[in-house]
Amino acid sequence: MILQALCDYYERAGLAPLGWEFKEIPFLIVIDRNGKFISLEDMRESGAKKARAKSILVPKAEIRSGKNAWERPNLLWDHYGFVLATPKEETDDAQTMALKQNGVFINRIRQIYSDIGESPELTALLNFYDSQQAKEVIKHPVWNDCVKIKGCNLTFRLADSPNLMLHGAEIQNYVSSKADCASNGNAEIESSTNGRQGVCLITGCFSEIERLHPSIAGVNEKPAPFAAVNNLENPAFSSFGKKQGFNFPISKVAAFRYATSLNHLLIRDHHQRIQVGDASTVFWSEKHTDLEDSFADLFDEPPKDDPAKQTRAIEALFKAPQSGALSDEGGNTRFYVLGLAPNAARISVRFWQVGTVAEMSARIRQHFEDLEIVHASYEKPYLSLFRLLVATAIQGKSENIPPNLAGEFMRAILAGLPYPQTLLQAAVRRIRAEREVNYPRAALIKACLNRQARYSPSQEKEIAVSLDDSNTNPGYRIGRLFAALEKIQEEAVNPGATIRDRFYGAASSTPVTVFSNLMKLKNHHLAKLEEGRKRYFEKLIGQIMSDINDFPAHLSLADQGRFAIGYYHQRQAFFTKSEPTSTTQGA
Secondary structure, eight states: OHHHHHHHHHHHHTOSOTTEEEEEEOEEEEEOTTOOEEEEEEOOBOOSSSOBOEEEEEEOOOOOOSTTGGGOOOSSEEEHHHHHOOOSSSSHHHHHHHHHHHHHHHHHHHHHHHHHOOOHHHHHHHHHHHTTTHHHHTTSTTHHHHHTSTTOEEEEEETTOSSBGGGSHHHHHHHHHHTOBOTTSOOBOOOOTTOOEEEOTTTOSEEEBOSSOOEEOSSSSSOEESSOOOTTTOGGGOBTTBOGGGGSOOBHHHHHHHHHHHHHHTSTTOTTEEEETTEEEEEEESSOOHHHHHHHHHHSOOOTTOTTHHHHHHHHHHHHHHHTTTOHHHHTSEEEEEEEEEETTEEEEEEEEEEEHHHHHHHHHHHHHHHOOOOOTTSOSSOOHHHHHHTTSGGGOGGGSOTTHHHHHHHHHHHTOOOOHHHHHHHHHHHHHHTOOOHHHHHHHHHHHHHHHHHSOOSOOOOOSSOOTTOOOHHHHHHHHHHHHHHHHHHHHOOSSOHHHHHHHHHHHOGGGTHHHHHHHHHHHHTTSOHHHHHHHHHHHHHHHTTOSSOOSOOOHHHHHHHHHHHHHHHHHHTSSSOOSOOOOOO
């Protein structure tokens, strides 16, 4: 299903033609028609954090693996080991390998020259190598920037032409002839030592089967295949004597199409990709839809130069049912979301979610409704996935987001399921460790508990957006009480460290161990307040305590979450312009 949907996207999006693909090429070697080196041109574009290479249409990369990978150079582009005999490491073995790579790279150019005949681009290129001009490249001042990029890709341009050499007419015709298709458009006619025929699982046509599938970039540190079986190390994966790609017959053309689609979607900063934790998420629809354009804005951090971008996208999503944006025509279009994560030398699927645009939109709206909670006016009305997940991470760093959590969270959102229990655990754990119930954590806990209550039999009512006097849950009430006791302490003595800093962990998990002492301490603090404030707090505490018979010996994880929400709601109520004795909002 995944590969089929990716192949369909290839047809819809009009991606790179057969035999070609887009690759990031940071630098161009510029030579004249006699092969003399002119310049090393930096093709990178300035980004928010660092310069980024342009993606350029190039002949499809060779599939390289194993100890003989050096024997398969790419056509007129490759990393500096192949192009300039420059090793990746300063070792004798690396230098020997770079010389071998460069030798086969030059030999392939000679072979193409003999195949297609006279070509000004190839003539200049062979002169460049024959006259040892490659040594001049490493003397150029820009070379230091190039060699800092491990495995930096390079290609060539003639000084008197704006076009790359590999875009020359003769080269394009050569590549196209190698990737020529049969009249039905389902089989790539190409000489191959492994030219086994079979029925393709994607197209259903009898075609030449791909033995080694193309690599996918943008998930692992190094490009890795999306579909692969290593029978040499794991012979149990063999089926009826078939090895590698012949276990799951995919035609060459179908493999090219799905890999081209996935590589296209995984391009950095692509508008159909978001990165949360270690999960790379890509999305697309059967045909172009508004959700395809706005999906990243709904979940990703807004850019610094347009901080309201996410807010606009979410507001448009909430208005969509009224505006008719989700009409039958667009709303019934199928929408796909694929979550990928690195896994050794392979790529693993974290989640795969399929639904109509209308279904996905409704579930995303529900997600933001579940997150809604009272907050300060200066805080953002909506929270991105990144902001929610780092709120559960140690030191608030993205690298500390627990593995798998981002994928499980996104899957729950898109499937309309309860959020993973590990998300609630992580949020409660961070609050206890840091003794801070902030906006993202409170919103996350509220959403986790409400979805849990909605999808499983429970007597607990859903948590309201703001302070709810009618909520009699012990955890919620005790959390409110703890906030009131802290506020009394702050107004009475203005301490450097409040009871939250000293007692939050015990108060939220084993209330009976601390609250008797806190209630006694409260009496000393009340005695220091003005009469009006004293009466206000006594009345408030009486109202909160009215449904508390005894302090529990232990609070469950869910009630620890309700404790945090009760504390947060009461603190927010204290800091509103009008400080009411009670504010009630339904769920």
